[in-house]
Amino acid sequence: MITEVLLWASIAIIVMAACYNSTLFVLSRRRMRHARGPRAERLYVFLLACLNEEKVLAESLARITSLPAGNFLALVIDDASDDRTAEIARQAAAAHDGRVRLLQRQLPNARKGKGAALNAGIRHLRESGILDGHDPADVIVCVVDADGRLDPHVVQAVDPYFDDPRTGATQIGVRMYNRHKGLLARLQDMEFVIYGDIFQSARRYFGSVGMGGNGQFMRLSALDTLCGPDGSGPWSDSLTEDLDLGVRLIARGWTNHHCTTAAVSQQAVLDVRRLVRQRSRWFQGHLQSAGLVPLILREVPTRAAVDLLYHLSSPVLILLTSLLPLSFLVAVGGTLLGSLEAGRLLISPMWVIGPYVLSFTAAYAYGWVYHRRERGLGLVRAVLLSHVFVFYGYIWFAAGWWGLWRMLTGKQTWLKTART
Amino acid sequence: MYGKPALGTVLPLAGLTAAPEVLPGIPFARGLQEAAGAGFLLYCAIAVILLSAKMYYVLRNPGDPS
Numbered sequence: 001m002i003t004e005v006l007l008w009a010s011i012a013i014i015v016m017a018a019c020y021n022s023t024l025f026v027l028s029r030r031r032m033r034h035a036r037g038p039r040a041e042r043l044y045v046f047l048l049a050c051l052n053e054e055k056v057l058a059e060s061l062a063r064i065t066s067l068p069a070g071n072f073l074a075l076v077i078d079d080a081s082d083d084r085t086a087e088i089a090r091q092a093a094a095a096h097d098g099r100v101r102l103l104q105r106q107l108p109n110a111r112k113g114k115g116a117a118l119n120a121g122i123r124h125l126r127e128s129g130i131l132d133g134h135d136p137a138d139v140i141v142c143v144v145d146a147d148g149r150l151d152p153h154v155v156q157a158v159d160p161y162f163d164d165p166r167t168g169a170t171q172i173g174v175r176m177y178n179r180h181k182g183l184l185a186r187l188q189d190m191e192f193v194i195y196g197d198i199f200q201s202a203r204r205y206f207g208s209v210g211m212g213g214n215g216q217f218m219r220l221s222a223l224d225t226l227c228g229p230d231g232s233g234p235w236s237d238s239l240t241e242d243l244d245l246g247v248r249l250i251a252r253g254w255t256n257h258h259c260t261t262a263a264v265s266q267q268a269v270l271d272v273r274r275l276v277r278q279r280s281r282w283f284q285g286h287l288q289s290a291g292l293v294p295l296i297l298r299e300v301p302t303r304a305a306v307d308l309l310y311h312l313s314s315p316v317l318i319l320l321t322s323l324l325p326l327s328f329l330v331a332v333g334g335t336l337l338g339s340l341e342a343g344r345l346l347i348s349p350m351w352v353i354g355p356y357v358l359s360f361t362a363a364y365a366y367g368w369v370y371h372r373r374e375r376g377l378g379l380v381r382a383v384l385l386s387h388v389f390v391f392y393g394y395i396w397f398a399a400g401w402w403g404l405w406r407m408l409t410g411k412q413t414w415l416k417t418a419r420t
Numbered sequence: 421m422y423g424k425p426a427l428g429t430v431l432p433l434a435g436l437t438a439a440p441e442v443l444p445g446i447p448f449a450r451g452l453q454e455a456a457g458a459g460f461l462l463y464c465a466i467a468v469i470l471l472s473a474k475m476y477y478v479l480r481n482p483g484d485p486s
Binding site for chain 1: 444445449450455456458459467473474
């Protein structure tokens with residue numbers, strides 16, 4: 001009896017995830033009206049926290065300085081780089097007077113994590129007088145990774161969201177600019193498109209849109225509400241400081257949006273081992289975010305809270321789910337061995353339909369969504385690719401157990417993902 | 421989290437024409453699945469506690485957004 005219950009409970013994990021994913025897919029297809037307030041002239045400040053980014057920084061700054069927007073500047077926060085990062089920023093500052101600025105952090109205060117660097121950037125903006133005369137409600141701070149290439153129309157796409165005075169932050173889509181360089185890069189691009197176009201889009205209805213760290217636009221007055229009485233900045237020292245900040249904005253009563261009409265392109269990781277390491281870091285950060293649960297219970301509206309609790313618990317579900325493909329492989333191997341010994345097939349060939357439906361039904365929806373973003377790929381190829389994508393998702397299983405191990409052994413430091 | 425699309429896998433034990441116990445590895449496979457199921461029941465129990473706590477806050481502060 002207990003065995004039966006446990007087996008059915010394991011199936012319930014899949015059923016629950018399938019129901020959640022299907023609901024979000026349906027919601028993501030609906031159009032959403034946005035509240036509008038008075039239009040305002042806003043200052044956009046792009047923050048680039050950089051540690052040894054000489055390979056990618058010049059291109060990102062060139063993209064930002066050529067944006068067809070009126071009132072903006074970029075602040076490069078050099079976190080004590082060993083390479084030419086600061087020099088590249090200085091050259092850009094000289095070439096674009098006033099548009100590019102450099103804040104150089106020095107050891108031992110530097111290299112304390114991305115959150116600390118961004119907090120230093122906000123502090124510098126205030127102390128240097130750059131923001132003098134600007135209403136914090138009309139200053140929009142955008143976090144861009146050093147390899148981030150913003151769409152030229154990004155400010156025009158994002159600005160209307162901030163006409164609503166309740167808007168605290170808006171996350172844009174994320175793409176991989178090197179997605180043509182092999183299957184792994186393509187699958188990462190697919191992953192981010194699906195996450196943005198299905199999950200983030202649907203979460204607008206729950207009020208639980210998350211922040212992604214790259215292409216993340218925030219109202220300065222909203223960030224101010226996250227600063228501590230001790231003078232601490234809005235970002236925490238979590239490994240996933242973006243997730244943390246997004247949840248705390250919602251808890252302060254701000255609305256987060258997801259903009260589907262603009263994107264930032266970043267560099268995909270081209271090596272499986274480095275990809276698993278990157279995802280392990282995210283996974284560990286996600287586990288750390290369990291500390292947000294009391295805040296969510298107390299401060300976040302019910303619908304958003306339920307979704308955020310599910311979102312924050314997804315590492316647990318991933319670890320549990322990881323046992324099922326392993327179980328499947330062992331069972332299939334055992335059945336094949338048994339069939340060889342018996343001299344006949346012990347399962348009906350029709351049996352494969354069940355596993356296929358359970359594992360790959362979502363691939364059709366994902367393929368269709370990706371095809372709409374990547375028309376050149378063709379619908380059939382996109383659907384075939386999304387079958388591979390289902391297997392690609394299993395990377396999270398390895399990353400999950402690695403991240404859990406690091407957390408249990410008290411390891412907190414991580415090397416950043418190297419650029420190529 | 422980006423891993424949500426990975427949440428879909430299969431039930432391997434259905435459709436066997438032989439008793440599962442006689443096949444090598446099947447008890448281990450079943451054990452893995454039972455472990456996942458047990459973990460999920462624990463997950464559900466914690467979820468119920470958290471949702472109850474949320475309801476408590478909602479009922480205690482009816483005017484608040486919570």
